[in-house]
Amino acid sequence: MPDTLLQVEHLKKIYESSTGSVEAIGDISFSMRSGELVCIVGPSGCGKTTLLKCIAGLLNPTAGSVELDGRKVTAPPASMALVFQEYGRSLYPWLTVHGNVELPLKHKRLARAERERLIVDALEAVGLDHAAKSYPWQLSGGMQQRVAIARAVAYQPEVLIMDEPFAAVDAQTRADLEDLVRGLHRDRGMSILFVTHDIDESVYLGERVIVLSKSPTWVQEDLAIDLAPERDQITTRALPRFTELRTHVYEQIQRAKRGEAIRAAA
């Protein structure tokens, strides 16, 4: 496969605790090319967040490996940015919007003018250039999550990882933010790995949807989404193909929940 960006191989994670060990992730393998937008869906409690933390180098897997650009991930890599679900706990309330976006750039050894340009550009990309001097807690939930996205964009990562980023915002804001993510992918060619529990969202956003089984987790299906790259909340979601795809993913998730899917011998 040409220019593989992210390679997850036979990833396994077992949590050890005093009451016994819990196998959160059984055996996950998939790869992602540069410039792709891949969505990961799975039934609730299937270890999506655990998977992301392993990919991001925040957790060490029990077995298997994660490779970014051919290099094994053992600590948080410099070319990766994360957007968390809990924007309220991921942004620093003592820093302004500008300060929050600036913070990860501080150790990047950039000239001041270059740093400033990145911040302004990122805030413009998320439509928050007017709020640079505000504090995050002065903004609505959706705007706060935009700040978190701007922080990740300014960091100029090779891959952007988003962990259920829109689970805590209302439906209308969510639609806007989905289009923002599509826009970042289309206009800037960003590689995005997007984890969600929302089936419609995964089909609407992704070029590929990876369906996870229930815990201990493995990849139940790796589905290419053959919708046109130009997507629209109204027309795309009304397409018969969209309905087919979402129904298919929905059925897969139901099977995953019931544990019906039988894993092909690897």
Place this chain on the structure above:
Amino acid sequence: MTLYTGTVVTVRPKSRVWRSIGENALYALGLPFLLLVVWGVWSTISPQKFFPGPIEIIQAFVDTWIGPQFFVDVVPSLARLGLGIVLSIAIGITAGTVIGSIRWLRELLEPTLEFFRAIPPPVLIPVVVLLLGITDATKVIVIVSGAIWPILLNTIEGVRATDAVMTETARSFGITRWQRLRYLVLPAASPQIMAGVRQGLSVALILMVISEMFSSSSGLGYRITYFQRNYLIAEMWSGILLLGLIGVLLATIFGIVERRVLSWYHGIKEVERA
């Protein structure tokens, strides 16, 4: 923190800020003024040797403290107090940050620290005097030995309780350990640290006076005891008045610093209440 407003919160206009400061001053000074009047009337109706009237005390205040005596007694006291506070804050926050960030160290030290915190610092005065003699260092050590505990223990607790998601955010962006301390751990702990400093300040003032009462030849505590023993009642009261004023001054300075350092924290509280 989840607030669904589309707009940015605006700052209050300046004119209203001044008005609210005026109103606050009126409220703050109203009761003391009333108490002074009641006291003045009372002491005129039934004069008592040990409770002179306010005018007499204010007269004694001017005679006693304004002039060379200010440099003999007040300045040394304030210098010891200031040094004691600065050392308590510096040592308390530094040690608290180290202990709070290292788990095994925290578990090892916390019970011991709680024990030392429980010892009333004045009992240490004879011991310290024995070791260091009647010096300024003795008094500063006594002040630090009491004022440091709330600062140290609050810092440990604040540093320990750094939000997990905030830490993961910092780690995922490759923010170095030192930067994390400067931009995450200390600001996150600052509300608790400031609460500790506030307690530490009042303890420091108490210990300044007590340390000077025990063994000293200068300072406010010494001078007040001297007046007491020589039946200079109005002068003694004027010293107590001065101590109260120093306490108020400390609290005011602290309030100004706190509002600057924790403006974000008070902002969140205001938004949450709205």
